[in-house]
Amino acid sequence: MKRRRTNRWRGVVGVALVVGAVGLAAKRPPLLLLAGVGVVFAAYPDLAPRTEPAVGLERTVSDPNPDPGDHVEVSVSVTNQGDGLLADLRVVDGVPPTLSVVESLPRRGTALRPGETDSFTYTVRAERGTHGFEPATVVARDLAGATEFETTVGAEALTELDCTTPLSSAPVRPETLQQVGRIAADAGGIGTEFYRTREYHPSDSIGRIDWNRYAATGELTTTEYREERATSVLIAVDARASAYRGPDDHTHAVVRCVSGARRLVDVLSRTRNPVGVAGFGREYCLLEPDTGREHARRAHRILATHETFDSRPPTDPVDLEGQARQLRASLNERTQLVLLSPLCDDEIVRLARRLQLAGHAVTVVTPDPTDEGSPGRRLGQVERRNRETELRDAGVRVVPWAADEALESAFDRATRRWHR
């Protein structure tokens, strides 16, 4: 909590002294009396009690899972949890930076006695993606306005508007069979799902002989099941400054990448495959692949709150090469990489190609940040499609994701193309 003197009454001291001096020089007692009033004003802030505010904030949204374009009402309640009067309290709610307030204001000025609560509501327009509210800013001034406290509240309560649709599958590589429960390798062995039958070999287990076929044909054959291998998947988000691009009136690419990553975490964590999260941006961020609900919650928390995934663009350039080295160190030969990037520069394309050539199965999910209109914007579209082609030529699978499209539908379209 920051505490500062506002210096609001500093001028009054000067005025009081000038008036006093004139009163003395001109022998005018009323002016001296007036100077005395000024002195009272100047002294009051130091004499008035200074209560450090203890403010509680509760935020509710009318619909946590709206459709794109829906208006969502946000209600905020502010409570004075301290013992002193909060004579001048200003609260500005932490509206998700990517959303617009369309009705009322997300701010309130009020005075609260101890235990008292005040509420306000405002309306935001939902956009595609997952949008987390930020802590609200609270400024409390004393009665004289000479001292103020500034703090944020509500950081512990993670309020979100999730304007996405759940995924039924993830675009992980099918050396593999897409199925909830596992990623199965395309190799016969011991498992539960039928893969093929082959000629019997004396070293085969008797339990794997296809007795039905033996009864019908008299031939001994061995049944093979699809071998299940746990394949770890690392979901990486490109959150460098160059990725913060977006068409007018649409959510920008990094927000879409982060919300896409969260949906992928959801769907992949329902399998037994370890899932991890990485991010390139302000700083390299990594959550090593692992399994379990607690791990999935941690992945969500990181994607929602880590500064690398902030919805405001960073200002400093990023050493992608250095961050890529850290990423490579955390990959093993069985790790698949799902990279979410709008492909706004060649650097990220080179990285994806290098990883693919190094033997990691790379899939790039790429939200479209381009727009029609000016020559620059049109060139941006061409460049992006060129980069997609370069990736495909290197064997990287690409999932183009249009601005007004649900991720599930982008996956469906890409999967159909892959299986053509």
Add this chain to the structure above:
Amino acid sequence: MRRVLAALGGAAVVLGLLSTAGSSLVPVAAAARALGNDYLLLAAIGGIAALAAIAATASGRAERMNQASTPDPEGPVTVPPAGGTLDESLSSWQLRLPVLGAGQRETVRDRLRAAAVGTVRRSEGCSRTEAAAKVADGEWTDDDHVARFLAEDDLSVVATVRTPSIARRTVAVVESLEASESNRGEVT
């Protein structure tokens, strides 16, 4: 410091009260006699107050106000559009200048050249080297101005001055090439 000032102020008030009560602790009469008359004593005190007023007024100016500025979360964060830097370059007056705009002009040409190579590669299904050679030889388009704009090392003065318009034309040519490629359908 503030406590010292408060103590001094308190002491001054006490002295003032004592002097009005006629106490001998405060040698008001002696001070007045030393200065010549009581008005000069008042003027001296007033002078001290005026000096203090100058310091207090200077430190209390409006720009010394130190209040929190609250955020403005009503509007969404804005990001530039993809490809927006080309538009900025094309609207820059420096781009047309023969010497001063050389660096900026080369950046624009490099970017357009890379886009042309990538699109030729896609549309003709050739290698990157072949596509780069076609662009370098100016064989990738029938538009002479555009072909020379990307092929020549040194632009003519006319082409230099017309850089923004030729660059816009280049984007259109690259787009038309891409349209012919998309008619062939996606490969992967």
